[in-house]
Amino acid sequence: MIYLDYQATTPLAPEARDVMMQWLDGPDGTGFGNPHSPHRMGRMAAAAVELAREQVAALFPPGGQVIFTSGATEAINLAMRGCPGDGAISVSAIEHAAVLDTAQALGNWHELNVAADGQCNAKQDIPANTKLVAVMQVNNEIGVIQPTVEFHRKAKETGALFLCDAVQAYGKIPVAGADMIAVSAHKVHGPKGIGALWVRNGVELEAVQTGGGQEAGLRSGTLSPALCAGFGAAAQVAKERMEEDAAHVEALWNRARDMFDGWELNGSAEARWHGNLNLRKDGLDVARLMSDCRDVMFSAGSACASGSGRPSHVLQAIGLTAKQAKSSIRLGFGRYTTMEELEAAAEKLTYAASQQG
Template sequence: MTEPIYLDNQATTPLAPEVFEAMVPWLRDNYGNPHSTHVFGRKAAAAVEIAREQVAAPFPDAGHVLFTGTATEAINLAMGAVLELQEQGRNKIIVLATEHAAVRDTAIACERKGFDVLLHPVESDGLIDLDALAAAIDRKTALVGAMLVNNEIGVIQPIEAIAELAHAKGALMLCDAVQGYGRVEIPGNIDMAAVSAHKIYGPKGIGALWVRDDIDIPPLVHGGGQEHGVRSGTLSPALCVGMGSAASLCILRAQQDAEHIEALAMHAKRLFSDWTINGDETQRYRGNLNIRREGLDVARLVSDVREVAFSAGSACASGSGRPSHVLTAIGLKPAQVKSSIRLGFGRYNSLQDIEMAAKLINRAAEAQ
């Protein structure tokens, strides 16, 4: 049986061959605990620190990386920074209505700790109105959360400007950089950012939180005090090395990858010219194409086109049964939400992949 064409790179990316090779010695030969003081431990610890520097490379110098199990864990850790600010009378959290569930739900959970949470609306193109956001941020705001690249519709938010608005009122700025890391420049004025290895051609099971050095993050997990006392537990050198290698490769290949993705996106736009694009058409990451066709039953389409792996939305919410909160937030009606698909192009896709996928999807859509 022929392997399906993979166009779901927002959900996860294939493991880069170079990353696999970098990880193998740490899975097979170098078994030392990186927190041990003997030679085996010191060797593992050195590999972890190199990986930490590789992941931190695109971020400002005045900060550090904490390894976590996932980006979701990183976001939960970051939200803990608001507790100290609450003692100063700041009890408000603002996140965009189109944020990933990891940000939305973690913010909403803070309501049980006495915070007022605002899911700030976006415009019909998926982008934030900066004037409206400025009016919403006040001296009681502890944190503003916004993602660099939206995981469902691919729009790129003006993170630098959002951070400036937050800082003007003394609030922190948390950026979900999962979809943008290695693809879109990360502004230098953010306070915290979450990253996931498996979205950058690295392994699953590891993420990271970049945090500015002067921000206090209380631990979620208590124990041996690893990771600056914030995240106790033994690190996996193999996973750390894998994430570091993937990060380094993304930076090294940034221009090459961008040109490749642009070529794929241009080809796809022509092949899906009679579909409507969801979200802003220009201020977006080109590897994300979220499109709709009126009257389409997407659940049936996904089932009918088994030769292509694509999505009707976020993988993290696919089992919830709820309509996409992102598409709903940009004003789509329920029927339009249910007629939308997401195609995610990646480093290992070819023009032939896009052409065949478009042929199969369009043929099945027209047959409905």
Template sequence: MIYLDYQATTPLAPEARAAMLPWLAEDGFANPHSPHKAGRGAAAAVAAARTRIVAADPALANGKLWFTSGATEAVNWAIQATLVDAPATRRGIVTIATEHACTLDTAAWAARHGADVTILPVGPDGLIDLTQAAAAIGDRTAIVSAMLVNNEIGVIQPLAELAAIARAAGALFLCDAAQAYGRVPLPDADLIALSAHKIHGPKGIGALYVRDGIRLGALLHGGGQEGGIRSGTLSPMLCAGFGAAATVTYDRRDTDAAHVMELAQRFRAALPDWTVNGSTDHRYPGNLSLRRDGVDAAGLISRLRNVAFSAGSACASGSGRPSHVLRAIGLSDAHARNTIRLGFGRYTTSDEIDTAAALIAAAA
């Protein structure tokens, strides 16, 4: 199987697997919130993992990192807690039409509970208009939420500028960095959502970074773990895996980036009659959203059983609805059905790219 669905999830790094295995041993079951020796050992592993994740990007240096079940929970927590605690004069959320469903659905929840929601459109390149964003963000905006690297088309939004606009208006800025952490330098944000399984770590764990000086209310209530604001027993195994994956990602960042760029160029050269969706300049190269007139993406995926790729977000797979991201950049439903997403990275080889490209071209 040639695996080309890195935006859905990434293969587990050997280093992450090795860090997790001790916590599956007979004596590795302790609760990290217990005061006895075994519990303290588990707590130390959690603390070490937290330190490793923060060390992987300078943008995480001036705040606290709280573990969550994934980036979806982190985004929900950031938006819901911000709006619940916001004054009555600041009940607005501004986000982007191409955001992940965890952001758009949380914004819809907020609208049902009285928030003013503004969804910024994007151009055919998938990028927002900063002038339009500045006009939408004002003194009633509580939070601005935006994805750094889009999960479907790989476009990189101008988040440094967007964060500055939000700060100038007195709003908090949330960066969904699930697809960016370890791949693209993170912006100076107030809140940052992370996911372990997008950087060769385990599924079921992510984190929310909260900048110093920001007080965030709880989303989950109970035992008061994670500084009293995120209840639930942490898994030392998952935390250790996340921490190890973060360290490897940091250590290999230049090597991985060069490898991914070479693979992207190889793919494009092998599939010259396919069109790239979104900006060709402002994008993460390990995500290629391509379309070709007359191709049925679903049929292509079904036909090529030895190549794993997708038509878009794994979260929306099987819904039968055209991608909201592709619609937002102006594509017709027909063009959306002509689109495939190819995701690749650290463990993808040049030979796999060549073989997959030939198979895709022949099947198309």
């Protein structure tokens, strides 16, 4: 099988797997301790968690704290539901469902429009009564990099906090400044089941769940030292390999663009993370393509919304018709994708598509 779905999840880095094994059991059977216990095993586990926190924090701007969560969805909910005040929430039209659905659930929200190139329009006004602005850094479906610096400035000018979903940016490009930043380990070659909310110093959130308050009084529940350590190791490797990984992705992108000649690119080619290739071909039956190319793992849209049968809200937000959106595919590649794999997959996909008539 050839895996080209890096926006959905990434292969676990060997470095992350190795360190996780130490805290699932450990060579002497003492690695399973509760990091919140006061005895020696607990303190050892707590030390592993704090090392991981430092490693994860190294990819964020200075001047903030890392709150471990079960993933980016929980981090986003903590940021949005824990944001104090009675004002409105402004979110871009192409946010992940974790942001859009939470905004709808909270009520009193405003949608920020998006241009045809996939970038949220930074010239639009933020309503005066806004308490929180949420714009992601890299879109998960089309890979377009958003003008988060401008929206952070606009948020500050209106007295609002700024939340950035940096799930697809973290570990790949420098994370832009914000008041809160949500990330997920499994999108950066770490384990599933853990993420983080970075909170700028001075930002006061309200806890949204009751319990032990293990994470700075904001997030309750026993942390997994193995998951934390795996996240930390993955973050450290990403930091060390950022330039190397980016160069590899750029080479894959250029080759893929050549091999999919005649297909239309969805979203900007320049303001984009080039590990995301979202393409469309008029009349393409994506379900049939997936059936014909079962050994190539790719997506018909966002994995988080797969199976819904609904056209992508992101592709519709940039002006595509429902028919065009349903004739689009997303290819995601990265660190462990070889050029040979990419070329083989492109040959299979383009040939199968050509046979549809």
